[in-house]
Amino acid sequence: WNLDDFEIGAPLGRGKFGRVYLAREKTTHYMVALKTLYKVELMKGRVEKQVMREIEIQTHLRHPHILQLLTYFHDHKRIYLVLEFAARGELYKELKRQPNERFNEHLSAKYTYQVADALEYCHRNNVIHRDIKPENLLLTYEGNVKLADFGWSVHAPSSKRNTLCGTLDYLPPEMVSGETYDIFVDHWCLGILCYEFLVGKPPFLSDSQQETYVKIKAANIQWPEQITPGAKDLISRLIKRKSWERISMAAVKKHFWIVKYKD
Numbered sequence: 001w002n003l004d005d006f007e008i009g010a011p012l013g014r015g016k017f018g019r020v021y022l023a024r025e026k027t028t029h030y031m032v033a034l035k036t037l038y039k040v041e042l043m044k045g046r047v048e049k050q051v052m053r054e055i056e057i058q059t060h061l062r063h064p065h066i067l068q069l070l071t072y073f074h075d076h077k078r079i080y081l082v083l084e085f086a087a088r089g090e091l092y093k094e095l096k097r098q099p100n101e102r103f104n105e106h107l108s109a110k111y112t113y114q115v116a117d118a119l120e121y122c123h124r125n126n127v128i129h130r131d132i133k134p135e136n137l138l139l140t141y142e143g144n145v146k147l148a149d150f151g152w153s154v155h156a157p158s159s160k161r162n163t164l165c166g167t168l169d170y171l172p173p174e175m176v177s178g179e180t181y182d183i184f185v186d187h188w189c190l191g192i193l194c195y196e197f198l199v200g201k202p203p204f205l206s207d208s209q210q211e212t213y214v215k216i217k218a219a220n221i222q223w224p225e226q227i228t229p230g231a232k233d234l235i236s237r238l239i240k241r242k243s244w245e246r247i248s249m250a251a252v253k254k255h256f257w258i259v260k261y262k263d
């Protein structure tokens with residue numbers, strides 16, 4: 001494959017090390033998201049090994065709720081990633097578009113189930129995603145979730161400290177205190193995600209990083225009145241300070257609140 005095989009369309013977004021464009025494969029008219037990474041940028045950021053690891057991880061992951069890296073190629077200046085196109089874009093924007101900027105119980109349970117399904121598959125392949133949040137989820141034309149941006153995925157177990165950039169709201173206590181962690185960081189994040197779907201903002205949101213840290217380590221959640229007992233039960237079983245107490249992805253998928261509302 002090379003660039004001449006595609007017609008380039010509108011920009012879809014800016015990643016850390018490049019841009020993403022809508023593109024169409026010339027013979028089949030298949031729509032894709034074409035991500036360009038500048039080699040110089042990767043060298044400067046000393047992340048070329050990480051990107052090759054991500055490419056390695058992504059080419060081996062194949063799941064209906066994980067955004068597929070279809071293929072990749074490069075020229076002298078850039079690496080091109082041919083990614084699945086998700087026709088309804090970022091789930092984050094869909095959340096903000098909702099009345100009261102939150103999803104109803106049906107959408108919250110449906111999306112939580114689909115992310116749990118994707119994470120169960122990742123964990124079975126010994127991959128921790130570590131960066132589950134609305135900004136990393138995309139929606140297909142049919143309204144199903146695609147987990148994207150394996151920018152921080154590593155093979156479990158790992159104690160790699162990732163430089164804290166962006167929101168701390170999703171960090172579990174063990175990552176905040178820099179201990180080694182395991183796949184259960186994703187279980188914590190799924191609990192935060194489910195809460196944000198239902199409430200419109202994450203449970204430990206605060207004015208200062210320091211305050212967010214304190215709330216995370218205490219793991220005490222305020223429950224707005226619209227949260228039903230079933231949702232509270234599921235979220236409480238995921239947002240546990242002791243990582244081994246967090247329920248499994250299989251248990252999430254079978255949880256009575258998920259089963260009741262996901263379809």
Ligand SMILES: CC(C)CCNC(=O)Cn1cc(-c2ccc3c(-c4nc5ccccc5[nH]4)n[nH]c3c2)cn1
Nearest residue numbers: 012033054055058084085086087088089148149150
């Ligand atoms: C393999 C490694 C080196 C990179 C792994 N990470 C990614 O490639 C993560 N990533 C996915 C994207 C991405 C961004 C946007 C889209 C879209 C998309 N569809 C849209 C519809 C409307 C508005 C915006 C849209 N963006 N579809 N597929 C995408 C894929 C960008 N970076």
